[in-house]
Amino acid sequence: MLKINGINTFYGNIHALHDVSLHIDEGEIVTLIGANGAGKSTTLMSICGGTPPRTGEITFEGKPIHQMKMDQIVHLGISQVPEGRLIFPDLTVMENLELGAFLRNDKDAIKRDMEYAFHLFPILEERQKQTGGTLSGGEQQMLAISRALMARPRLLLLDEPSLGLAPIIIQQIFEIIQKVNASGTTVFLVEQNANQALKIAHRGYVMETGHITMEDNAATLLANEDVKKAYLGL
Amino acid sequence: MDWDFFIELGLGGLTRGSIYALIAIGYTMVYGIIELINFAHGEIYMLGAFTGLIVAGVMGIYGFPAVAILLMAIVIAVLYCAAYGYTMEKVAYKPLRGAARLSPLISAIGMSLFLQNYIILAQTSDFLPFPALIPDFEFMEPIAHIFGSTDLVIVVASASSMAALTLFIKFTKLGKAMRATAQNRKMAMLLGINADKIISTTFIIGSSLAALGGVLISTHSGQLNFMIGFIAGVKAFTAAVLGGIGSIPGAMLGGLFLGLAESYAAGYISSDYEDVFAFSLLVIFLIFRPSGILGKAPVEKV
Amino acid sequence: MSTVLNVNALSKSFGGLRALNDVDLKVDSGEIVALIGPNGAGKTTFFNCITGIYEPTDGDVLFTPLGKTERRVNGMKPNSVTELGMARTFQNIRLFKNMTVLENVMVARHCRTKAGILDALLRPPHVKREEKENIEKSYELLKYVGLNQHYNDLACNLPYGDQRRLEIARAMATEPSLLLLDEPAAGMNPQETASLKQLVLDIRDRFNLAILLIEHDMSMVMSLSERIYVMEYGCLISQGTPEEIRKDPQVIKAYLGEESHA
Amino acid sequence: MQGLKQSIITSLWFMFLTFPIMVVRVNTIENTIEWRWMNLAYVGVGIFILSYVWRWALARKEAKQYETVSTDKPKKQLWISRAMEEPAVARPALAVAFAVSAILPLLVSTYQTNIFISFLLYIILGLGLNIIVGVAGLLFLGHAAFYAIGAYSYALLNHYFGIGFWVALPLGGLFACLGGILLAFPVLRLRGDYLAIVTLGFGEIIRLVLENWSTLTGGPSGISNIDRPGLFGMDLSVADANIYIYYIVLGLAIVTIISVQRLKNSRIGRALQALREDEIACQAMGIDRVTVKLMAFGLGTAWAGLAGVIFAAKTTFINPASFTFMESAIILSIVVLGGMGSNLGVILGSAFLVLMPEYLRAFSEYRMIIFASAMVLMMVFRPQGLIAPKGRKYHIDDPDLVKEGDA
Amino acid sequence: ADTIKLGVAGAHSGDLASYGLPTVNAAKVVVEKINAAGGINGKQVELLIQDDQCKPEQATNVATKLVSDGANVVLGHICSGATKAALPIYTEAKLIAMSPSATNPMLTQSGDYPTFFRTIASDDMQARLGVDFAIEKLGAKKIAVLHDKGDYGKGYAEFARKFIEEGGKAEVVMFEGVTPGAPDYSAVVQKIRRFKADTVIYGGYHPEASKIISQMRKKRIKANFVSDDGVKDDTFIKVAGKNAEGVYASGPIDVSNLPMYKEAIAAHVKMFGSEPGAFYPAAYAATVAMLTAIERADSTDYEAVTAKLRSEFVDTPVGKIKFNEKGDAEGVGFSMYQVQNGKYIELK
């Protein structure tokens, strides 16, 4: 479904991604783990055109997308829960969700999807008239995930969805990711919480200072001694 | 207390305030979306007035009726100013996205100087008379000595622009996309919103309003020159900030507040110090409400 | 053992929202205490209230700097609180991004140095000395947290984890008696968390100060802290040793979840 | 081919855009219309060519970013700022610059001396504003008001009490400094653009008071016959007085440069920068926000006051027309164009904005439009300013420190 | 030198450009004509045009530049303020500066500036005329004195107030400045009504004047309106339209029938395709006066030219003039005009 082929991405003169290649197949949950500053978020942003790679190519369903603009890429059915959530602070929960469905015009289906989001996170329904900025961290994270789902993406990119959340909520979030995947959405998950991520993923990649250093089945990675030592803290 | 005088000053302030508001709305919209104090906004207003004058001049020679001229002048001025606003954004601000906050501000100051001198060179530096295009309405006659037809048109135009835009921003999809872009451009793009287009649209709307203001206000004051935009711009900026910058109803309230304050200051104190009074009021007001009338204090979560 | 921080019935409201409700908390010198609770429980608000960023609506915050007498610090300005000896890090990293790593630490020594405007202009010998000492001490701290290689880099160019370390170094530069850490491990992987844990322990021992910690990473909280306070909806719902907390059904229901943790 | 099409479209667009203003000129007094079709052709051709230049320049700007990246060298700086970092270049360069400025007035005409005085005055103004805007990050649009305070302090003291230049100079600085602190009090709570409008308003208030309080200030007619600085009671000719003032202002400019440089690298300077970066963290580090803000304003405006005194002494006549908002805008432009926070930047910025319009006099009526375009173009193609700001580098001798190329 | 250098200094950009640019045009027109006719005593005239934006600091730069560039005489400056800043430099360089528009009385009356001349009357003369006219001819009892806060307008208004108060026959019920460029003046206008002023004396230029008079008439206030030569401009009548009817303004005695005046206007239309702006005739006159004096002196020597300026009359578009010791033009007489049927008619 998504193929990344030898991309190099820069921030000014910082070379953040070195020849990164990876692929994601339809229906999978693929996770990308790695230390701080390894370049995980940069990889996600490179896919979405937020930090376009300088060289290399990215194809989505065979179509090259690495030179497209952000909004055009989103048009193709890719949606992201970005690092830091990026909730619109002065818009209400409802409006945040509506904007998630910005590219869609099927009013009834949008309505149904919104109900589904409220079903997943009942607390959001209670808060629907409240502005995004006043939500607590966890609520904001739920909103960010729902908002991404509202786009009915075919590929969902999640950047550290468990950051700063209480343990009880983290469990919930991982359950929801599995649910979403089960309903047919391909998921690319970036996580610090490697243990949990690998548990729900099909395949995984390991990234170190801008390079992909390992790639395998999630279960294999979970058992790998190096991975255990470096990322699972065992 | 001399109530007649009080009311007369109030009505005068209302007109003046609506004038400020009409320009301030565009100011505040542009600010809202890219946090740029667009010092060249006043010059767009001035270009609108000049375009209107040119249309009026040409049509006047061919003897069209005043109302037709007015409508045509507004339409063409709006069209052109939208084009100017659009072009200005593309040339002077877009290449600066992502640069430090103050760089576009300087670019805007340069743009403002450029447009003033453009008019001096291509047209004139003199004051030109602007024809009175708004007819004297029959029904306004009884109070015409304190509030005329032109005043009425300006107040109505200003209030309805404010209302229309507020609704537009609040309820339409495009309006929501605008607010989203204003709050977080990157996230808006991640949702498939074409931020460049939204920003252009904002400039187009803001500039159109400035053009409308340019024509109406010039026919009210009966004259124009290349500097009118500068003075109007400073006052509109003040009004926008007073109202809470970024808020459209705020711009209206800010404009009215400023207009009324100036009017009463001139009436009861002295017009020598009307601007001193207006600015002092601004300072004092902001001390007690640092985010303006309708502006929200930025919630910064620590 | 002497009490460093003594908070009595602290409350804070935002309009109608009661973010803190009669919270009592105590930290003794040399202790590491954790404050945990669900998102939006009011933990960060608690920090903001005791460091002077918010003024508490009600209650007392009593602070005893090392070797000094007890002071009531409610409503004091944040800089005065810091000057007394309370330092903190921020949940959302707040470094001086466009200043170098070394300068970030040097700024924090503001309240421990004196040079004024005239000193800056004339640079008499004692000011030069002070400046030199400032650089040395700041550099020492950087070396201590392992950032000395980067001392001339802009803070914004550091990787996330290093930024957190820099925040800690910066807080330490104010020479505190009590260090408040707000989710220092957020966004770190277990490996990095472990080394952070080591650093925190080391700081406590070496500088002999008390530490109050907010954290969602239970492995860190449970292994570091001597005592834990648990908050929910602005109220303390439990307190005790890590063992007690781990078993507290109320805490499990509100915060930890059914799955057992680290 | 693609470029050709784009250029044609751009040029057509601009022909449309400029049509009413450039082509039609109506005279509503005489009721005549003048059609200047030739202008349309000029615009078409001009824009056609310009659009090529524009695209080429934009492409170059982008390419430059790539280029520096691929070589992994530190971001490319203007040659001059790179040179100034090299002590081997900087020392002799400074010496030469000093020597040239020291003998300059003996070499050039009074007129040239005169505009170099302006140039130096704007350096002082710019450096002062740089403390507020560049270092402390407070958007300040009323600098001209403090320039006015300085100028009027001397003018009034001289006019009413016959006080001489050398006594007035520190007083002017002091009054402006106090004025700055006075302004700082009410605006302590304001942020960003709210601060900007209040400072703009304050600037206007001061100007309007000067304009309206005729009994004291002479109102719009200003104050004339202000004494030039005295030199041991000698009667200097205008030309000699100018040279004398040149040396005074040169001296003051050097003092300013050194002082501001020292200030920036001091405890106070770091506190100001911290204030710019993050107010809350700044307080949490034990810095008193109020004191520091007051210092920023006071330190910045004091220089404006000093410059104002010299200004009054130089022109011997002042009126409020010299202290309009546009003046503040130009000083701000000097700071931003030069590169915020950089002293060398201020010098270059003031060279650009003060000397350029003077040397553009040859273009007479096109002077201001060229000036305005240059301002926009500068920002478009060098948005970070001539000298991009960067943190100060320290040298630390630590044997443990692994020497990397650019650690 | 093989050319005669005529400096032209004034506001050519910025908000006062409309007063400065006509001066440049006047110089161009005159110089073109003279050069076409072979120059002055065989020497061509060269223009040195310098913009001061009416700012004192720019004026000093301009003045030193003109001195450095070897200007022989200077036409300008435009604003009194800028002129005051520039004059010490000309005084020292012994360079004649003749302004078509700087009207501040002190420029000539203080005696500080021996090299200064002007082809326009000073503010106090006009104020005298305006006040006398209002009180004696119009029988004014309650007078509102307004101005535009500018150098010129406020100066005129202050003299007017002084003369009214000294005369004791009428009362100043209101003395205020309006803000140029403000969108409307309704508050001030309402005040005129409130104070029941029977006459308004206004000092300033026509843009504000037409706004004030229009609003007065719109608000049905019938008070007389008396003003200065800043208002005695045909643009005023066009801008204010029917509201201009009946307005009084003082101005140089009617010169529009002078052949030279007509010629000057025609030359402008021919060269620039439009009617000239404010101060054009006065600037034309100043240029002619200075160049003629040079021709008559057959030298550009300061003493010689000054002597000619002071002793011999010269024909200009504003009449036959020569200059007195102080530098004011003699022969630039003033009279009162009234707008009647869309024209300024001189009241004899």
Ligand SMILES: Nc1ncnc2c1ncn2[C@@H]1O[C@H](COP(=O)(O)OP(=O)(O)OP(=O)(O)O)[C@@H](O)[C@H]1O
């Ligand atoms: N805006 C930026 N400007 C400069 N450098 C950046 C920027 N964003 C990231 N970097 C650098 O790029 C590298 C990769 O960063 P990235 O955010 O992709 O890491 P990450 O793997 O997502 O880390 P984390 O776990 O902290 O989120 C890091 O070295 C970081 O310092």
Ligand SMILES: Nc1ncnc2c1ncn2[C@@H]1O[C@H](COP(=O)(O)OP(=O)(O)OP(=O)(O)O)[C@@H](O)[C@H]1O
């Ligand atoms: N300045 C403020 N204005 C209004 N409400 C606030 C403000 N600061 C915090 N709150 C509210 O107070 C509550 C407590 O917030 P706080 O940040 O203290 O939570 P927390 O316990 O730190 O949560 P997390 O673990 O997500 O960081 C939240 O509901 C929050 O929305």
Ligand SMILES: CC(C)C[C@H](N)C(=O)O
């Ligand atoms: C052009 C005008 C503003 C000049 C005015 N008459 C003066 O004396 O300053």
Ligand SMILES: [Mg+2]
């Ligand atoms: Mg990341």
Ligand SMILES: [Mg+2]
């Ligand atoms: Mg928190």
